[in-house]
Structure formats: structure tokens, C-alpha cells
Amino acid sequence: xxxxxxxxxxxxxxxxxxxxGQDGARILVNYLQNERAxxxxxxxxxxxGGEAWAIQGDVRAPDALQALAHEAQMRFGGLDxxxxxxxxxxxKPMDQIRxxxxxxxxxxxxxPFWLLTKLVKPLLRPGARVIxxxxxxxxxxxxxxxxxxxxxxGVEALTRQLAxxxxxxxxxxxxxxxxxxxxxxxxxDSATWGKQVAEATPLKRLGTPDDIAGAVxxxxxxxxxxxxxxxxxxxxxxxxx
Numbered sequence: 080x081x082x083x084x085x086x087x088x089x090x091x092x093x094x095x096x097x098x099x100g101q102d103g104a105r106i107l108v109n110y111l112q113n114e115r116a117x118x119x120x121x122x123x124x125x126x127x128g129g130e131a132w133a134i135q136g137d138v139r140a141p142d143a144l145q146a147l148a149h150e151a152q153m154r155f156g157g158l159d160x161x162x163x164x165x166x167x168x169x170x171k172p173m174d175q176i177r178x179x180x181x182x183x184x185x186x187x188x189x190x191p192f193w194l195l196t197k198l199v200k201p202l203l204r205p206g207a208r209v210i211x212x213x214x215x216x217x218x219x220x221x222x223x224x225x226x227x228x229x230x231x232x233g234v235e236a237l238t239r240q241l242a243x244x245x246x247x248x249x250x251x252x253x254x255x256x257x258x259x260x261x262x263x264x265x266x267x268d269s270a271t272w273g274k275q276v277a278e279a280t281p282l283k284r285l286g287t288p289d290d291i292a293g294a295v296x297x298x299x300x301x302x303x304x305x306x307x308x309x310x311x312x313x314x315x316x317x318x319x320x
Contacts, residue, residue, distance in 0.1 A: 080104040081155035083147060083199070085138050085191065086165025088117040090260040091212060094288030095162055096120050098296050100129030107151060108133045109165065138165045138191040139183070148198040158202045160299050162210045163192045163234070166227070173225040184226035189233040196241060196250075203248050208299045211238055211252035212291065215314055218254075222272060235310050242308030249307040253294045256314025258286040281316030 082099055086092045088110035096106050097120075106124055108131050110117035121131035134150055136143035151158050168184025169176045192211055203209070216224035217231035235252055242250040257263070257276045277285050294313040297303060312318055 080159045081157065082160040082162065083107045083109065083151050083158055084162040084164055085109040085195070088113050088120055090262065091258065091288045091291045092164040093120045094292035095164065095295050096124050096131065097127055098292040100124035100127035100131065103128050105130040105155065107147070107154070109136055109147060111137055111165070138195065139186040141194060144191060144195045144198055147195065148202065151199060152202055157204045158199055158207060159204055160208050160210065161196065161199055162295060163195065164212045165191065166230070168230065169226045170223040172223060176226055181226050185230045188230040192234050192237055200245065207248050209241065209245065209248060209250040210295050210298060213252055213254045215254060215256055215318060222268070238310060239308045246307065251298045251306060251308070252310050253291055253298065254310050254312045255291045256280065256286050256317045258288060258291060260288060276317065279317065279320065281319065284315065286313065286315060
């Protein structure tokens with residue numbers, strides 16, 4: 080099983096890599112800047128029984144996406160799973176967002192979901208899966224999430240389009256609730272707000288990167304062969320309220 084994961088040096092991306100490492104997968108671990116963290120992800124994947132290589136690349140740059148596709152072709156000859164996890168951008172109220180920050184947010188999350196998928200399309204093997212990662216901010220208010228919420232909502236809309244255009248390749252997205260990662264600290268009043276969200280969640284806790292990784296693995300399993308174009312919400316029941 081050959082996999083490319085963007086933004087896999089830490090957090091949710093690292094958890095997804097480790098989850099597939101347990102299945103003996105061969106994984107390209109894309110990262111932006113932190114080579115040490117990416118190499119640590121690779122070491123963890125290898126320890127779990129898989130193979131991994133750290134590949135630097137800014138998903139905002141079309142040339143970097145082309146290089147990722149080329150690396151997958153040269154190393155694997157094809158792909159079984161593509162996971163779009165990378166996302167950076169402005170986390171602030173809408174009237175404080177600069178135009179450059181707005182563009183940065185959409186260019187790092189929404190555009191690669193289209194462009195990298197397009198570039199690796201010839202490499203996708205029969206039965207391959209394309210997976211996006213979003214969050215509840217794509218569909219409901221989240222403090223400081225105007226730009227990121229718009230980008231994530233776009234990913235969910237594009238999931239449905241690509242599922243039809245790429246069929247029989249399955250395209251799905253995991254929409255997570257509030258997940259306890261390093262990125263949480265960038266949300267205004269994150270400590271107080273995080274406690275409030277955990278208390279409001281029916282399962283009484285925040286999500287973990289492993290929770291999202293498990294949902295991704297499920298969508299990539301043979302049991303999910305009849306599922307495509309769907310947004311799987313993994314949020315401990317928060318969106319039910």
C-alpha cells in the first residue's frame with residue numbers, strides 16, 4: 080500500500096502516517112519546514128512496521144506539488160491513498176484578516192485538494208482513495224475561523240465533485256470536531272474555549288489525532304468500498320447539539 084500524506088510531520092498528519100505504518104504501508108511524509116519532525120514521523124512509521132520518506136514541499140506552490148507527484152511516480156510507480164492534510168492560514172476575526180492571509184489560507188488547503196489530486200490522477204491505482212481533512216468550522220461558527228472555515232467548506236464541496244469525476248476512485252473527507260493539537264493554541268482564548276467545547280461534547284472530551292486517523296483508515300478499508308463523495312463527521316457527537 081503506497082500513500083502520500085501532505086502535512087504529515089506532526090499532529091493529525093503524523094497520526095495518520097503512524098496508523099498506516101501499522102499496516103506495513105510505504106508512505107511519503109510531506110512537510111513544509113520542520114525536517115526534524117518529519118524524520119521523527121518516518122522513524123515512528125518504520126518502528127510500526129512500515130516504510131517512510133520525508134519529502135519537503137510547500138503545497139501552496141504548484142511546482143512543489145508537481146515534485147510530490149513525480150516523487151510518488153519514481154518511488155512507487157503509483158498511489159493507493161492520497162491524504163490532503165496540510166493546512167495553514169489566518170486564525171483571527173474576519174475584520175483583522177489581510178488579503179495576503181486570506182489567500183494564504185485558501186492556497187494551502189483548498190487549492191492543493193484540487194491541484195495535487197489532478198497531478199496524481201494518472202498514478203491512482205484501481206481502488207485508490209483520496210481523502211480530505213476538514214473541521215466543524217466548515218459548517219458552523221468557530222472563533223477566528225473565517226478564512227479557514229471557507230477553505231474547509233470548499234474542500235467538502237470539492238469532495239462531492241471529485242467523487243463523480245474520478246469514479247471509480249473513491250473520494251471522501253473526514254470532518255473533525257475540535258482536536259487537541261498544537262494548532263489549537265492559535266485560536267483566540269483556546270484554553271477556555273477548549274474546556275467549554277469538551278464539556279459540551281456528548282463524549283466529554285476533545286478529539287485526538289488518533290481519532291481522525293482511525294476515521295481515515297476506516298474510509299480506506301475494503302469495508303468502505305461503497306462509500307464515496309461523503310463527509311464523515313468525527314466529533315464525539317458535538318454537531319448533534
